[in-house]
Amino acid sequence: MKNIIKNIQALQVESPTDKIILQLKQLITSGQLKPGDRLPAERQLSERFGVGRSYVREAILKLEFYGLLKTSPQSGTYVSGLSIKVLDNLISDIIKFNKDDFSALIEARYYIELDAVRLATERRTAEDLHALKIALADYELKISQGLDAVEEDMLFHIKIAEATKNSVIESMMIALIPDLIRNIIENQICGKDRGKLAMKEHRDILRAIEEQDIDAAENAMASHLDEVLQVARTAFAANQIVNKQ
Amino acid sequence: MKNIIKNIQALQVESPTDKIILQLKQLITSGQLKPGDRLPAERQLSERFGVGRSYVREAILKLEFYGLLKTSPQSGTYVSGLSIKVLDNLISDIIKFNKDDFSALIEARYYIELDAVRLATERRTAEDLHALKIALADYELKISQGLDAVEEDMLFHIKIAEATKNSVIESMMIALIPDLIRNIIENQICGKDRGKLAMKEHRDILRAIEEQDIDAAENAMASHLDEVLQVARTAFAANQIVNKQ
DNA sequence: AACCAATTATTGGTTAACCAAAAGTAATTA
DNA sequence: TAATTACTTTTGGTTAACCAATAATTGGTT
Numbered sequence: 001m002k003n004i005i006k007n008i009q010a011l012q013v014e015s016p017t018d019k020i021i022l023q024l025k026q027l028i029t030s031g032q033l034k035p036g037d038r039l040p041a042e043r044q045l046s047e048r049f050g051v052g053r054s055y056v057r058e059a060i061l062k063l064e065f066y067g068l069l070k071t072s073p074q075s076g077t078y079v080s081g082l083s084i085k086v087l088d089n090l091i092s093d094i095i096k097f098n099k100d101d102f103s104a105l106i107e108a109r110y111y112i113e114l115d116a117v118r119l120a121t122e123r124r125t126a127e128d129l130h131a132l133k134i135a136l137a138d139y140e141l142k143i144s145q146g147l148d149a150v151e152e153d154m155l156f157h158i159k160i161a162e163a164t165k166n167s168v169i170e171s172m173m174i175a176l177i178p179d180l181i182r183n184i185i186e187n188q189i190c191g192k193d194r195g196k197l198a199m200k201e202h203r204d205i206l207r208a209i210e211e212q213d214i215d216a217a218e219n220a221m222a223s224h225l226d227e228v229l230q231v232a233r234t235a236f237a238a239n240q241i242v243n244k245q
Numbered sequence: 246m247k248n249i250i251k252n253i254q255a256l257q258v259e260s261p262t263d264k265i266i267l268q269l270k271q272l273i274t275s276g277q278l279k280p281g282d283r284l285p286a287e288r289q290l291s292e293r294f295g296v297g298r299s300y301v302r303e304a305i306l307k308l309e310f311y312g313l314l315k316t317s318p319q320s321g322t323y324v325s326g327l328s329i330k331v332l333d334n335l336i337s338d339i340i341k342f343n344k345d346d347f348s349a350l351i352e353a354r355y356y357i358e359l360d361a362v363r364l365a366t367e368r369r370t371a372e373d374l375h376a377l378k379i380a381l382a383d384y385e386l387k388i389s390q391g392l393d394a395v396e397e398d399m400l401f402h403i404k405i406a407e408a409t410k411n412s413v414i415e416s417m418m419i420a421l422i423p424d425l426i427r428n429i430i431e432n433q434i435c436g437k438d439r440g441k442l443a444m445k446e447h448r449d450i451l452r453a454i455e456e457q458d459i460d461a462a463e464n465a466m467a468s469h470l471d472e473v474l475q476v477a478r479t480a481f482a483a484n485q486i487v488n489k490q
Numbered sequence: 491a492a493c494c495a496a497t498t499a500t501t502g503g504t505t506a507a508c509c510a511a512a513a514g515t516a517a518t519t520a
Numbered sequence: 521t522a523a524t525t526a527c528t529t530t531t532g533g534t535t536a537a538c539c540a541a542t543a544a545t546t547g548g549t550t
Contacts, residue, residue, distance in 0.1 A: 016504095041531065052505045054299070057532090061303070067344075067423030074512045074531050080423060083396045085383075089403050093419045099312070101412050107364075108413035115356035123485075138330075151328045158334050165485070167346050168353035172417055174338045178312030178325060240368075240410070261534095286501065297535045302502085319501050319541045 016051055018095050020059035023049055025091040028084060035084065039069070039077040066094055099176075102183040103239065106232035109176050110225050113157065114218055116173065120163035121209045121217040128163035129210055135159050136202055143195045150184055156202055163209070189228050198224065263340050265294055265304035270336040273329060280329065284314070284322040311339055344421075347428040348484065351477035354421050355470050358402065359463055361418065365408035366454045366462040373408035374455055380404050381447055388440045395429055401447055408454070434473050443469065 027033040039045065042060070046053040060077055063069040068090060071077035080087065099105060120128070135156040142149035154177055161173040183189070201224035208217035272278040284290065287305070291298040305322055308314040313335060316322035325332065344350060365373070380401040387394035399422055406418040428434070446469040453462035 043531090046505090052503090054504065058306070066420060067427070071532070072512095073533070074510080076531065082423060082426060086396045086400055086403075086422075086426075089400065090419055090422065093403075093407075093415060097412065097416045097419070099413065104411045104413045107411055108417070111360040111414070112357075115360070119352075151331045155331055155334065158331075158338075162338075165481075166349045166352055167342065168344065168349045168421070169356070170338060171342045172353070174335055174342070175311060176413070177331075177335065178327065181327060181331075182312070236410075288501090291535090297533090299534065316502070317542095318503065320543075321501065 016055040017058045017062065020045075020049055020051065020055055021063060021091060021095055024059065024063070025088065025095075028079065028091075029088050031084075033079060035079055035087065036081050037079050039079065041076070062094070063091070066090065068094075099179045102179075102187070103232040103235040105176060105179055105183060106228055107236065109173075109180055110229045110232075112169065112172055112176070113160070113221055113225060116161050116164050116169055117205065117209070117217045117221040118214050119166060119169065120160045121212055121214045123165045124163040124209055124212075128159065131159045132156065132163070132206055132209065136206055139202060140199055143199050148185075149195060150181055153198065153202075154181055160205075160209070184228070187231075189231055194227075261296055261300045262303045262307065265290075265296065265300055266308060266336060266340055268294055269304065269308070270333065270340075273324065273336075274333050276329075278324060280324055280332065281326045282324050284324065286321070307339070308336070311335065313339075344424045347424075347432070348477040348480040350421060350424055350428060351473055352481065354418075354425055355474045355477075357414065357417055357421070358405070358466055358470060361406050361409050361411075361414055362450065362454070362462045362466040363459050364411060364414065365405045366457055366459045368410045369408040369454055369457075373404065376404045377401065377408070377451055377454065381451055384447060385444055388444050393430075394440060395426055398443065398447075399426055405450075405454070429473070432476075434476055439472075 024033070024039075028035075033039065039060075040048070042053050042056050046056045049056070060069055060071060064071060064077075068080050068082070068087060069077050070080065082090075124132075135152070135158075139149050139152035139156055142152050158173065158177065161170045164170060201220060204220040205217060205224060208214075208220050269278070269284075273280075278284065284305075285293070287298050287301050291301045294301070305314055305316060309316060309322075313325050313327070313332060314322050315325065327335075369377075380397070380403075384394050384397035384401055387397050403418065403422065406415045409415060446465065449465040450462060450469060453459075453465050
């Protein structure tokens with residue numbers, strides 16, 4: 001029974017945009033569209049695919065975000081110079097991308113944060129430290145009032161990401177955080193007195209960043225995230241088993 | 246003189262979409278739009294901002310991707326329940342996001358790949374191994390012919406990302422790779438006989454993955470990426486100094 | 491007064507039309 | 521013949537119009 005439901009969902013996943021991306025992919029893999037080529041005009045594509053131009057534009061926009069297409073105003077949209085094989089692989093992965101897998105989300109977060117805290121510790125400026133202290137104070141205030149402080153928690157982590165001075169790593173964190181917060185709240189990962197414990201952990205992280213002790217910072221972050229990672233990992237293992245059946 | 250040019254570019258950066266995102270942000274920070282609220286109808290927004298509805302939709306789409314808005318068909322678009330402070334920070338970071346900083350790009354890639362190869366080594370299936378071997382063979386063929394093989398190189402790394410079974414980490418790699426390839430080619434980071442060296446390094450990585458020796462895999466990956474990381478790091482340090490002036 | 495059905499208005503989804511800039515083409519000129 | 525100019529076509533950019541589904545309102549009924 002469960003399989004039927006799963007299949008239905010799998011089918012309906014195909015949004016108009018993804019359908020077009022898939023068709024564009026086939027156009028490339030079939031050799032009708034080679035790397036570097038100009039795409040047919042948007043109107044032609046919309047006619048050929050039997051869909052409005054908006055969807056074609058939306059699909060192009062998405063592929064442009066991933067650097068697979070490049071459109072020049074009043075001139076045309078061009079396929080990236082990457083080889084067919086790479087294009088093929090990338091497009092496949094783009095279509096199947098989703099952020100609903102919360103164990104994957106948390107796991108990814110764990111690793112990125114460890115990397116981020118190392119870089120932040122190395123590069124933090126006085127301003128970064130200041131921002132971190134304020135964020136921590138906000139967090140502690142909320143906790144001391146016995147309130148939920150998941151977002152203040154995250155704000156602290158955002159400031160760490162900013163302190164890395166690496167815009168790419170920062171962006172990755174940014175892309176994860178909203179879904180992360182949702183998952184943490186929904187799954188009630190934070191236990192009742194998790195807050196006060198986390199407060200101490202935050203302090204440890206901040207101290208290490210202040211003293212620019214990279215290893216200490218990583219360790220502090222690791223133990224801070226350990227509990228939530230364990231939850232994700234067990235869920236992950238369970239999924240693996242289910243998928244193998 | 247240089248500053249003038251810089252400012253001009255900084256000004257023209259504001260695409261219609263980003264302008265709207267900025268306005269939405271102000272709507273939130275000013276308290277006119279609270280977390281959980283429904284946005285004004287798209288028509289009203291487009292009228293208020295003096296711009297076509299397409300741009301409003303595009304902005305909403307972007308913010309939806311980051312999980313900050315959620316739109317229900319025939320009902321409305323709703324602001325995420327996150328606090329104003331978090332929303333404010335996230336939106337700011339979204340606007341300033343760009344993948345042009347190639348040192349940041351390479352650095353981020355370095356860390357993600359180290360994480361990825363560990364997970365891949367732990368979780369790779371027989372199929373993953375097979376795909377990796379094929380990718381490696383393709384790569385070696387190109388190299389043995391004395392040709393450029395940047396893309397075959399990347400394909401190998403894509404397969405590693407897929408073997409992690411973590412869709413989030415995989416997606417991050419996917420988002421980086423096109424720009425990565427562009428940068429590597431443009432900056433000619435790969436020296437003339439880098440190819441044959443890299444071939445051996447790839448073999449080391451594959452062997453470690455096959456034997457499921459996690460630490461060996463990480464070490465192999467680290468030395469594989471070390472050279473390119475050094476290039477990025479020196480560029481990074483140079484940028485830091487320039488920015489401080 | 492409370493509930494329910496029918497109607498109206500509003501919503502995002504989707505398509506079509508219009509615009510200015512660029513590219514291509516044919517006619518014109520040196 | 522080669523270069524140039526004027527014109528037509530095609531391009532993505534942008535806006536307006538239409539659609540079906542939903543939400544709100546109204547009027548009637550119990």
